[in-house]
Amino acid sequence: TVIDRYALQNTLLPNIFPMNKRGVVQIFYKAAHDGVDIYILDERGALFYQKMAFIDRDAAFNHFKLFFDSILNRQSFTLGESRSEVTAIRFYEVVTASATKTITVVKREVNGGPRMRSKFDIQVIGDIAEGKPVFTIYCDDRDFSSVEYDTELFREVARYVLSKRRGGERYPIYIGDMDLPPAMLEHDVVNGYIQTIHYLKYKRRIESQLNEALNSLSSAE
Numbered sequence: 001t002v003i004d005r006y007a008l009q010n011t012l013l014p015n016i017f018p019m020n021k022r023g024v025v026q027i028f029y030k031a032a033h034d035g036v037d038i039y040i041l042d043e044r045g046a047l048f049y050q051k052m053a054f055i056d057r058d059a060a061f062n063h064f065k066l067f068f069d070s071i072l073n074r075q076s077f078t079l080g081e082s083r084s085e086v087t088a089i090r091f092y093e094v095v096t097a098s099a100t101k102t103i104t105v106v107k108r109e110v111n112g113g114p115r116m117r118s119k120f121d122i123q124v125i126g127d128i129a130e131g132k133p134v135f136t137i138y139c140d141d142r143d144f145s146s147v148e149y150d151t152e153l154f155r156e157v158a159r160y161v162l163s164k165r166r167g168g169e170r171y172p173i174y175i176g177d178m179d180l181p182p183a184m185l186e187h188d189v190v191n192g193y194i195q196t197i198h199y200l201k202y203k204r205r206i207e208s209q210l211n212e213a214l215n216s217l218s219s220a221e
Helices: 013-019 057-079 146-164 196-220
Strands: 024-032 035-041 047-052 088-096 103-108 122-129 132-139 142-145 177-179
Touching: 013 024, 013 035, 013 047, 013 103, 024 057, 035 057, 035 196, 047 196, 057 088, 057 177, 057 196, 132 146, 142 146, 146 196, 177 196
Parallel strands: 024 088, 122 177
Antiparallel strands: 024 035, 035 047, 088 103, 122 132, 132 142
């Protein structure tokens, strides 16, 4: 990929795209004044971006490592390891020098450590029923399903999460694992392969719905 450095001034893309490697999922973390910027290049070079509330670098990396480990292990089991295109997952921190504004991309190792603030992981299981997506969301020892809660599903999950937080803290909800059928994701119809970015997009979509529900509880209660 060729990047015109003048066309993309004041962005990280000229620093990130030249590092793209086929088969490697790369996660870039950059602390900002209003949170954290997460950039991810997937195994085919597709770019994913998400603005997150401020979280510790190692906690963010561990969150995504656990998420990728789960979906890639499941995909390898479904498709067979020989068909998986992901050969490695790498983590980087983007650092800007305060004096010169020079941007440096530093590789980081992830070997376990702090996790994002949560007493439990949230897992989303999806399916298609009568042509519509349905979900079961597991939180700690509870499960919430579309069958039971219908359009109130995300609100009920958010209410439960809020009830488990000390002092009713209202920081964002993030998903630790997802199991979705190919029919719910965009995919390559030639060989059935689903890129990592499609899982990330769906993860972000569900998180957005959960956090909208959380915010509605915050203002109403």
